[in-house]
Amino acid sequence: MDVQALIPLHCPLCAQEMELLNFPIRGRDRWYHRCRSCGFIYLAPAHHLSAEAEKERYLQHQNSNDNGYRDYLGTFIEAAVIPHLKPGAEILDFGSGPVPALTSLLNSQGFSCHTFDPYFSPAPAWQSRSYDAVILHEVAEHLADPAAVFTAAGACIRNGGFFMIRTRFLESCADFASWWYRMDATHISFYTEIGLRQFMASQGFSQILFRTPDIAVFQKKAH
Numbered sequence: 001m002d003v004q005a006l007i008p009l010h011c012p013l014c015a016q017e018m019e020l021l022n023f024p025i026r027g028r029d030r031w032y033h034r035c036r037s038c039g040f041i042y043l044a045p046a047h048h049l050s051a052e053a054e055k056e057r058y059l060q061h062q063n064s065n066d067n068g069y070r071d072y073l074g075t076f077i078e079a080a081v082i083p084h085l086k087p088g089a090e091i092l093d094f095g096s097g098p099v100p101a102l103t104s105l106l107n108s109q110g111f112s113c114h115t116f117d118p119y120f121s122p123a124p125a126w127q128s129r130s131y132d133a134v135i136l137h138e139v140a141e142h143l144a145d146p147a148a149v150f151t152a153a154g155a156c157i158r159n160g161g162f163f164m165i166r167t168r169f170l171e172s173c174a175d176f177a178s179w180w181y182r183m184d185a186t187h188i189s190f191y192t193e194i195g196l197r198q199f200m201a202s203q204g205f206s207q208i209l210f211r212t213p214d215i216a217v218f219q220k221k222a223h
């Protein structure tokens with residue numbers, strides 16, 4: 001790929017300038033934009049998969065109901081959901097994937113969890129409803145326009161409600177060049193804790209939990 005053809009971008013989270021960096025994979029160029037201010041890293045759009053190829057990858061994803069994955073979901077529910085929500089709370093599982101395993105688990109624990117997924121559960125009603133919490137579980141790393149999604153999700157959270165996210169933060173990465181998390185072709189957005197915290201603050205949310213390597217919870221201020 002010709003680096004001259006890469007369009008400079010501004011950070012979607014903090015609007016500052018980004019620098020272009022090449023981290024080849026198996027000898028092939030792979031360009032990223034990295035924010036000089038908050039550290040957010042974005043895979044150059046020329047490398048993004050088509051919608052069809054992306055959907056195909058999600059269908060192969062292993063978020064099935066096997067025990068290992070259920071335990072993994074359980075650690076998220078224990079850390080993020082249980083301390084902040086009571087049974088009966090209305091939750092949106094945003095980007096639930098082809099098998100909404102998190103939704104099933106939350107509903108089995110007494111929560112009222114709904115799904116939205118642009119490919120697999122495209123119910124448009126979510127934007128006109130409000131929720132006690134919106135969860136993006138292993139979703140943020142796939143987002144081509146994270147600011148738009150976080151803003152829309154934040155808008156349908158009730159005052160005092162929660163925005164819960166699980167994605168591998170850059171703080172957990174010692175060496176981006178060899179980081180396994182970027183090897184998945186559908187992973188295009190990589191966040192720092194401070195970058196996400198600052199963006200959510202601009203949306204009226206305060207961070208109430210950050211647990212390395214991958215969990216953060218924000219609460220919408222009551223007006």
Ligand SMILES: [Zn+2]
Pocket residue numbers: 011012013014015016035036037038039040195
């Ligand atoms: Zn930034």
